[in-house]
Amino acid sequence: MFAAPLFAISLWTVAKAIAVLVCALVAFLVLQMIHLYAVLAWGDVRTRGTNYYGLSPADRQRFKTLLYYHRLILSPVIALLSRGARFDITKIGFTYRGVAGPLGTCSPESFQKAAERQPRAGDVFVATQMKCGTTWMQHVVYQVLTRGAGDLVESETALYSFSPWIESLRSISIDNAPLVGAERPSRIIKTHMPVELCPYAAEAKYIYVVRHPVSCFASCADFLATNAGAFAADLETIETWFRSETYMWWGTWPAHVQGWWKRSQEHSNVLFVSFEEMKTDLPATIRRVADLLEIRDLNEEEIGKIAHKCGFGYMRDHEDLFEMNPPHVLQSRSALFVSGKVDRHKDVPEDVRQRILTWCNSEMSGSDFPLGKYYPAVAAAGSK
Numbered sequence: 001m002f003a004a005p006l007f008a009i010s011l012w013t014v015a016k017a018i019a020v021l022v023c024a025l026v027a028f029l030v031l032q033m034i035h036l037y038a039v040l041a042w043g044d045v046r047t048r049g050t051n052y053y054g055l056s057p058a059d060r061q062r063f064k065t066l067l068y069y070h071r072l073i074l075s076p077v078i079a080l081l082s083r084g085a086r087f088d089i090t091k092i093g094f095t096y097r098g099v100a101g102p103l104g105t106c107s108p109e110s111f112q113k114a115a116e117r118q119p120r121a122g123d124v125f126v127a128t129q130m131k132c133g134t135t136w137m138q139h140v141v142y143q144v145l146t147r148g149a150g151d152l153v154e155s156e157t158a159l160y161s162f163s164p165w166i167e168s169l170r171s172i173s174i175d176n177a178p179l180v181g182a183e184r185p186s187r188i189i190k191t192h193m194p195v196e197l198c199p200y201a202a203e204a205k206y207i208y209v210v211r212h213p214v215s216c217f218a219s220c221a222d223f224l225a226t227n228a229g230a231f232a233a234d235l236e237t238i239e240t241w242f243r244s245e246t247y248m249w250w251g252t253w254p255a256h257v258q259g260w261w262k263r264s265q266e267h268s269n270v271l272f273v274s275f276e277e278m279k280t281d282l283p284a285t286i287r288r289v290a291d292l293l294e295i296r297d298l299n300e301e302e303i304g305k306i307a308h309k310c311g312f313g314y315m316r317d318h319e320d321l322f323e324m325n326p327p328h329v330l331q332s333r334s335a336l337f338v339s340g341k342v343d344r345h346k347d348v349p350e351d352v353r354q355r356i357l358t359w360c361n362s363e364m365s366g367s368d369f370p371l372g373k374y375y376p377a378v379a380a381a382g383s384k
Contacts, residue, residue, distance in 0.1 A: 032077035039070045039329045047326035050172050053160040064327050071329050082230035089241040102249050106167050114167035121203035122186045129256040130192050131219035132211035133275040135324050140310045141188050144289050145181030148305030152321050159322050165190040192250040195259035208260040211275035213253045213360045214345030214353050217242050229330045254363035261369045282307045357381035
């Protein structure tokens, strides 16, 4: 006679328990979301300007460790959010004068400020499309200006604490950048700007580094996977973005390369080099940079020192000094040097590789850029 009431009481108890658990879960997720938002906002402030790059290596490491623990605590909500969403690359950018840029790292205002900047006589601009050897060339310039005596490792100085990225929000400002070198005191300025947005002056110097388009694509994919972590887009989406005139940051590879090639042919203060040349014969590139910067009579010992300090192994061993992007809580890892291979393009699936080669060939049809000299595979793709 008591079975029905007892059964009803049991159901009510179970229902209450479930309700309590659901409320607790909802409260937990709400707290996690608040925590995630707070960490993202805190990290944004802590990595602007020299708030990160101006720290000592020990303090930068403490910041990374703190981010790691936040990431562990936030792993439930990150995992949950990543199951239903991937970063839409088309929605994490902005456009300035028809050129796309990455929102957060840059802004329309930072693009405008960079484009309107008046270069000085001592400025050395290192220009590339993204992931084409910018940091490497910045270090080459630094070591050439100091004749191989640059002491980033000995002084534990981060490259981006003194070398401004002109259109970015996350490096030393160009106004506060110190001059480097005694013979030609210079500001070493990084930019990914296409030629039409990069400020130009005949008195300044410009070095443009081009890289095989498929290697550039592969490195971009690595970069996005690293920075988006669990939210990274798939390779098909990244390929669409890479070939998009509307959404590809700083413009497409063909447009970027053609613009800077033309500028280099018209102006003697613009040096055009390739990533592959740097890998094959770094001393030869060092001599070309020294000639452009009018650093006279580098001897073999000095060139050897520069080549050693700018070598892949040396920079990889001290990669904390060459970080090009500050860490954040969503990163899966923060490695600057993924492989450093001259033929990185061979790691890309063959169908993707061929589509990019054919597209580049088509986009550069009629261009003065010597595809056959620099990238025979691109030149040959049009005949297939």
